[in-house]
Amino acid sequence: MAQEARDIIMSSRSSAASPLVSLPITYNNGRNSPTPTTPDHTYQYIYLEWNSQIPENEISGLPTSIKRYTEPFAWSKSQKKWTLFLACGSTFLAALCPGAYTAGLDEMMEEWHVSRLVLLGAFSVFAVGFATAPMFLAPLSEVYGRWPVFISTLALVNVCHLGTALCTNIPGLYLGRFFVGVGTSTFSTMIGGVISDIYHTDSRSIPMSIFTTTVLSGTAIGPTIFSLIVVHLGWRWTNWFQLIINTVSFGVLWFGLKETRGDVLLRRKAMALNAWLDERERVAEEKQVMGRKVRWKVKADEAKQNLWSMTKVSLTRPFHLLFTELVVFWFSMWTAFAWGVLYLFLESIPLVFRETYAFDLIQIGLVFLALFVGAIMGNILTILMEYLIATYIPSTNIPEPERRLYASCLLSILFPIGLFWYGFSASPNNHWILPTLSTGCATIGIYSIYLAVCNYFADIYHRYASSALAAQGFSRNMMAAAFPLITDKMFLRLGFAGASGLLGGVAVLLTGVPWALVFWGGKIRARSNFAKTYWVN
Structure with missing residues (x-):
C-alpha cells in the first residue's frame, strides 16, 4: 500500500551516509540499472536518498532536468498549498456526482418509463x-505515481459523462455510472495519500480537515446546483455540465499538478542521473579518460514487490484487517453507517419535503444547503476543539492516538441527535426549518466521524494504514450503495418518525465506539499484531 512503501523510504533515511556497494553489473539487476557498454565494466552502486551528497566531479554541469527532482516534504509552503488546492478541488468536483444524479431522477422516470427503484440501482452501481476500484488503483499509484492515475481516471470520468449524456437505455446507464464511480473514487480515496506525501504527521491535521470538508460539502451541495440545471435545462445537462467543468479540471491538473509520491520521484531522479552518467562516460571513453564508474539505485525498489503481488495484497489485506482487527471492524461499521445515512439523505430529503411541505425540485435543492453548512461547521468546530484539547488537556511524552478521538467523542453525539430531530420534526404542524436544521446537525456528526477514523487509522496502523483505510472505504461505500435502495420503503412503511428513530437508535449504539477506545485503546492496540508493530518500535 502507499503508506507501506513510503515507510521503506523513511527507514532508509535513518542512515547517516549512503552506502557504497561495488558489484559487477549484470543485464537483469533491476529497472533502474543502466545498460552496460561492455560486460566487463564494474560499477559502484550507491543507494540514492533525498539527503545523498552527489560527488563534486559529478555535480558539475548537472542538468536542471535532474535538479528539479526534490523531496515532497521539502517543498515550499506555496507549492504544498497549491497541490492541496488542486487535490481538494478535484475531490469537490468528484463529490458532486451523487447529488447530480439524484436531482434528475423524476425526469428520467418520465422519459424512460421505469420505476424509481430501477434508477436508484444505477446510483448503487x-x-x-x-468501493472496489481503489483496491486495484492503489498499487498502480505506488508503482507509477499519483499523477498518471489521477489523469487517466479523470479522462475515464469524462468519457462516461459523455456516454451518459447521450445514453438512451438502462444497461448503458448502469455501465456509465459504474465507471464514473471507478474514476471518481481516486479523488476521494487517494487524496489522503497525497496529503501524507507532502505533510508530516504533526502538520497533517488541517489539510486532512480541509479534504474531509470538500468531500462532504461537494456531496451536500450537488443537489442544490443540479436541481437548478434539471429545471431549466433537463437531466442530461447534469452530465454535460460535469463534462465541461471536468475537462477544465483535466487541463489544470495536467499542467499544474506535480507528482507527489516520494519513491517514484526518487526513482525518476536515479534513472535521470544514470542516463546522464552514461552520456558522460561515453564522451570520456572517446577522449580515453577513464574514471570511477558510479550508478545510483533506490533501496525501496529492491524491497518492493511486483505489481501483481502488490495487487493481491491490496485485495486481501484490507479484508484480513476488517475481520481480525476489532478497531478496524467497529470503526468501519461506525463510518459505514454514517456514510450510508449521508447517501440516504440524498433520497429521503426529497421524499420528506415533497410529501410533508409540497416542496418543488428547486426548493428541495435549497434544503441540501443545510448539509453544506453542516460540513463547514464541522470543520470549524473540530479545529476549535482540537485547539482547546491541546491547550487545556495535558499529554504525556508518549504519543497517544486516542487524543485524536476526543473531539469526535463529543461532536459525533450530534449525529443521532440530528436523526431523531429529523424524523420527529418533519410534520405539517412544524415549520420546514426544523427538519432542515436537523440535517445540518447530523452532518456535523458525520464529519467528525469520518475525520476521526481517517486520522486514528493513520496514527495507530502507520505502515498498514492504507489497508485499514481501504477496509473502511469499502465498507462505507457498500453501505452507501445499499441505503438508497431501501429508503423509500423504510420511510413510507415505518413513517418519517419511525424510520429516523430506528436510524437514530443504531447511531446511539455506534457512538460508544470512540468512547471505548478512549478508555481501553491502549490495551486493544497491545493485542493487535499490526498496530503493536509500530507502537512497540
Whole structure:
C-alpha cells in the first residue's frame, strides 16, 4: 500500500551516509540499472536518498532536468498549498456526482418509463464502483505515481459523462455510472495519500480537515446546483455540465499538478542521473579518460514487490484487517453507517419535503444547503476543539492516538441527535426549518466521524494504514450503495418518525465506539499484531 512503501523510504533515511556497494553489473539487476557498454565494466552502486551528497566531479554541469527532482516534504509552503488546492478541488468536483444524479431522477422516470427503484440501482452501481476500484488503483499509484492515475481516471470520468449524456437505455446507464464511480473514487480515496506525501504527521491535521470538508460539502451541495440545471435545462445537462467543468479540471491538473509520491520521484531522479552518467562516460571513453564508474539505485525498489503481488495484497489485506482487527471492524461499521445515512439523505430529503411541505425540485435543492453548512461547521468546530484539547488537556511524552478521538467523542453525539430531530420534526404542524436544521446537525456528526477514523487509522496502523483505510472505504461505500435502495420503503412503511428513530437508535449504539477506545485503546492496540508493530518500535 502507499503508506507501506513510503515507510521503506523513511527507514532508509535513518542512515547517516549512503552506502557504497561495488558489484559487477549484470543485464537483469533491476529497472533502474543502466545498460552496460561492455560486460566487463564494474560499477559502484550507491543507494540514492533525498539527503545523498552527489560527488563534486559529478555535480558539475548537472542538468536542471535532474535538479528539479526534490523531496515532497521539502517543498515550499506555496507549492504544498497549491497541490492541496488542486487535490481538494478535484475531490469537490468528484463529490458532486451523487447529488447530480439524484436531482434528475423524476425526469428520467418520465422519459424512460421505469420505476424509481430501477434508477436508484444505477446510483448503487456507482457506489459499488467507488468501493472496489481503489483496491486495484492503489498499487498502480505506488508503482507509477499519483499523477498518471489521477489523469487517466479523470479522462475515464469524462468519457462516461459523455456516454451518459447521450445514453438512451438502462444497461448503458448502469455501465456509465459504474465507471464514473471507478474514476471518481481516486479523488476521494487517494487524496489522503497525497496529503501524507507532502505533510508530516504533526502538520497533517488541517489539510486532512480541509479534504474531509470538500468531500462532504461537494456531496451536500450537488443537489442544490443540479436541481437548478434539471429545471431549466433537463437531466442530461447534469452530465454535460460535469463534462465541461471536468475537462477544465483535466487541463489544470495536467499542467499544474506535480507528482507527489516520494519513491517514484526518487526513482525518476536515479534513472535521470544514470542516463546522464552514461552520456558522460561515453564522451570520456572517446577522449580515453577513464574514471570511477558510479550508478545510483533506490533501496525501496529492491524491497518492493511486483505489481501483481502488490495487487493481491491490496485485495486481501484490507479484508484480513476488517475481520481480525476489532478497531478496524467497529470503526468501519461506525463510518459505514454514517456514510450510508449521508447517501440516504440524498433520497429521503426529497421524499420528506415533497410529501410533508409540497416542496418543488428547486426548493428541495435549497434544503441540501443545510448539509453544506453542516460540513463547514464541522470543520470549524473540530479545529476549535482540537485547539482547546491541546491547550487545556495535558499529554504525556508518549504519543497517544486516542487524543485524536476526543473531539469526535463529543461532536459525533450530534449525529443521532440530528436523526431523531429529523424524523420527529418533519410534520405539517412544524415549520420546514426544523427538519432542515436537523440535517445540518447530523452532518456535523458525520464529519467528525469520518475525520476521526481517517486520522486514528493513520496514527495507530502507520505502515498498514492504507489497508485499514481501504477496509473502511469499502465498507462505507457498500453501505452507501445499499441505503438508497431501501429508503423509500423504510420511510413510507415505518413513517418519517419511525424510520429516523430506528436510524437514530443504531447511531446511539455506534457512538460508544470512540468512547471505548478512549478508555481501553491502549490495551486493544497491545493485542493487535499490526498496530503493536509500530507502537512497540
